[in-house]
Amino acid sequence: METQVINKRMGRIIADGLMVAYFLFALFPIFWMVLMSLKSTDELFTTQFVFKPTTENYHAILFGDPRAAAGVVAKQEFPRNFMNSVIISSGSVLVSLLVGVPAAYALARYNFKAKENLAFTFLSFRFAPELVVIIPLSVIYRKLGLYDTYYGTIWVLQLITLPLLIWVLRSYFEDISPDIEQAAMVDGYPWWRIFWRILLPLVRPGLAAASLLAFVFAWNTFMFPLILGASQVQTVTVSALGYVSSAQAFFNRMAAASVIASFPQMIVALSIQRYLIRGLSFGAVKG
Amino acid sequence: MAEVRLEHVYKTYRGGVEAVIDLNLTINDGEFLTLLGPSGCGKTSTLRMIVGLEEITSGQIIIGNRVVNKLGPNERNVALAFETYALYPPLRVYDNIAFCLRARGVPHGDIDRRVREVATMLDITDILDRKPAELGGGQKQRVSLARALVREPDVFLMDEPLSHLDAAQRAHMRSELKRLHARTGRTTVLVTHDQLEAVAMAERIAVMDLGVLQQVGAFNDIFNNPVNKFVAGFIGEPPMNFLPCTATSKGGDVVLRATDGSFSVKLPPELAHKVNDHSSDQIEIGIRPINIVAAHHPNGNGAVEVEARVFTFEALGEEGQLAATVGDQQVLVVTPATEHFERGDKVWLEMQTKRLHLFDAKTGLAL
Amino acid sequence: MAKLVLEHLTKDFGNVRAVNDVSLEVEDGEFLVILGPSGAGKTTTLKLIAGVERPTSGMIYIGGKPMNAIEPHHRNVAMAFESYALYPHYNVRDNLSFPLKAPGRKFAQQEIDRRVEEVAELLNIHMLLDRLPRMLSNGQKQRVALGRAMVREPDVLLLDEPISHLDAKLRHRMRTEFKALEAAIRATTIYVTHDYLEAMSLADRLVVLKEGSIQQIGGPHELFVNPANVFVAQLLGHPQINLVECTLQRTNGVLELISTDGAIKLEVPERLRGALADGKLDRVLAGIRPQHLGVANGHHPASNVCSGTVYVYERLGTKGTLTASVGAHRLDVLTSIEESFVIDEPVSLTIDHTQLSLFDAQTHKNILFN
């Protein structure tokens, strides 16, 4: 009997060891990024961990570099890029909500002929390579004057945020028993009032989580603003690339920009822990 | 086959919840015993301790002549049919039954023979190639039983086997389980919260409540001389009526007066002496609805009867069910199919003294 | 309050006919019970009346007005759902007051509070008013669902299996409580159930449904004693009515029923002789209820007695059920719970032939219904 107890304990130690190893691999890059963002330029090339942390990098990218030599590309547009990202991401989530929430309800509750293929077409947007749509749009947008505008980028981001919201909310609407809706009808409420006072409140947690997740994916996109945007609507993801290719390799500033650009997602990740699985799997897996 | 002895068995879960308290119970070799009690009374914990799925906090469980506390579930040669059948979803019925034999490395030829043998016994030979989810409740139940029986265990345990079946299947499975036990003579333990099921099937019933064994005995002992108010109230449907009274004795006669003063009755000699020997005067009368005769006018000749008013009367085909109010109490009476009562009528409830029970109001113990 | 009329109501889901040509009149204030096994179309019928389902054909009238073109929220119909369907994010008070705050219903706030308090008192859930549905037991949820349907005193009240999801003990208690409640309900009410005890106890009038079609309409006692067909006879009563296939024989002037294997011989009761007079029927099914069979202890008259052996004995609730095998038949006999029998011991049974029902062996229809 004793051997069984021992190798049970050994098993647990090995398992914990492996788990810690993976989480080191997963979290170290983020930790190292924060570290780099606190290194002053002269200490940049020393690789030891002990150093005097400084906030000069954050200062530089947020308020402009006091010691900037003329030729160096002054990176103070970072705050503007950050605002661009906020506007574009929240804009596309808002449009997707206005369009997606009723559509998700219709796909959950009513059954009509083309329902499943319609739902699958939205899903296929998520998997389709976006270039097939973006390349033609790069021509069309220039003709329509939508190139490098908020509206253009928000419109094309529907490719990312709309399918997610429709599928996740559809699974939340399907969780509500039709009896509850019918009870409200019998209690004397027209359809849209029922939608507003019963159905929406019941999917609110799922709605919030799906919107935040859609915000993160919209925030993280790179190809859309890269091709269909320029200086006007440059997002943090596109601007981050600028640091590396500029003449003077400001790695520590890039790290600072990366930290600020990744900060919102971490908050989102922590706040919607429970609903994460359902969002990531488009409603297929109920965590 | 084997006897199962539980000696001073305790089960305390993390956080101090005492699920089983000082349980002493012997299940004789070849007996069909039911472990009955409301949900949360410790019956399932007891079952899981016998099977080995739950640690035994203290005390001993002996199966046959082996102390099994330290043995794993597969070393105790016991079999459990789960409440939710717990069939292996991806496997066909044949593989479900053969699973434990394959796990023990039994040669292929024997596996096939034993699986077909037990399938014939439970008459599921026609669904051996089907998958669990395609089966009806009754069929799933039989596969779960076959899987437990194929290993010829010393003790066969069942956790609420009939609770997920519809009425017709339940009645059918009740007689099948009884016939199965009669044929195999294997020591069998059934855990259920449904007292109808327990009464209908088992030779002996062990009633548990709040982790404590209340009473063990054959149906007649438990039904006719319950040891306390809990057992009396739990067994029997519709449940026993309880009328709280105060006892006074005047010159050898004992009179029980209802605490709300709505009635008083003189006890016949065989009951009177019990009250006299008892320390407290707070007594509760216990009488089953089938042991009360409702009459339109008083009987009078010394019968233990109480005047009441009809609250509701339900004509149910084979019998009637009368709810009569006595003071602020409601008394249920089962009436013959031919009787009829109107709401608000006066009615006299005569209690059959042979079936009248007396309990101490505070402790609930039978006098 | 209003009279409810259904005219040739039919509802198809794809190629499945859930409700088949149901025509029914429910008087103002009547408590009608619809009884039938699951899948008989009971709930669909309720949902057609409430308007949440559209009829394939046929008309629905409430208080003489056609309802087919009117949306549910414009019909003064209330419904308690089998799944309770309480609003999970509202507490009990808001669930109860929700119908009263519907658009088009002008109830002053204190009128709403008064009605909510009153119905909460009636169903004794006044101490639960601030709780959320998920904190309630099934019994409590059932009462809140009922309260929500009753609170606005609708013209028509629809109750879909209100107490069938409770455990046996609680269900019996709730049935008695419902019986007391019946007096307080003034609306025209349809109560749906699959439990014959609820039907027998609560119904002013009883409708038996099978696969969407009405089998019989009448008082509960009438249906119990005089079932229109074998289905109704088997549905009402536990244990089920015994059915013995017999042939008719006239021996020395007395019309007798002989079971096909000859083990059972019964006299045809007076009231059934007329229907058999034309002699067209040769094979019939004799319906004998278990309570009309008894265990003979020797001194009974010769006729209407048969002998067999004990197949199985089971105590259930207030009675014991003895299943005796008599020839090729298995007869259930109701006994007192105190009895006990040994498997396979011989037993002789007496049959009260006066309570007999007879059914045509082919059509399963009661011979008294032409």
Added chain:
Amino acid sequence: MTGNLASVHASSLQKQEVRARLPFLVRARPYLILLPALLILVGILIPFGMGVYYSLTAYALNRPGSLDNFVGLRNYDRMINSSGFMNSTTITLKYALSATSVELLLGLGIAMLLNRDTLLAKILQTTLIFPMMVAPVIGTLIWKLMMQPSVGILNPMLNAVGLPSLQWASVPETALFSVVLVDVWMFTPFAALILLAGLRSFPREPFEAARVDGASLWFTFRNLTLPMLTPYIIIVVLFRFMDSLKQFDIIFAMTEGGPGNTLMTYQLTAYRTSIQYLRLAQGLPYAVTLFVVIYITSQYLVKFWGKAQRRAAGYSS
């Protein structure tokens, strides 16, 4: 049988039929509330259609009038015979297959470890999703920085354990390894979370029954855990294989398809040819071909997932 219904409403049923239908707005409601979504759907299908059309012409932005020169499948023919096509196809498939398989296996391992519900597992699980939340471009830049010979930390770490330094993405030999490493770092949490949710959705009793049946851990894993986990595995494959087939951000941020053509996948080729060299007609065929491959595979995988879900739940599907 149904009692003599004194039909107060004797008027013929057909006449009633008109008053029996619900108003038009109510009956059309499902389609009305779907309308906005349908508009956006059309708004995306139009450019998609134009994209396919462009790939059938000789359209190049720097050559006016080239749009009206319809050439049919010539571009596709040229693409297949072009020198870079074979390399592009193999690199796209290699990237997708290696990334998906490593993430699946590593994810399964992590899920099994986290499913043990120890305190440590619960704490670590909250941070499991972080790598996936970082924008792919930014995550790649961080790894690129760590791989930097001068300021990077990876080579010093390798040397510390006695391994030689690597040139990571700057040489063809280790370029693919570097980008797949970043993909694995970023998306293994997805596989782990889905498979963990799968493990936690299993009913407890069958596994207890297996213990009572005396089945070994491996025997239970192979006969019970794996078959019941299949639908979740398919979801991971569906999402990861499709996404890594069209991965753009990681490769672009790391090497823009370099060194040379080593990492020129379909997406990168389509981007460089259409956007950088403005030759839409030559770039689009790559994107359209990738779309067709992904559409067919995802159809098949979704169907397969439906079947697997039924089989895992115990139907013979």
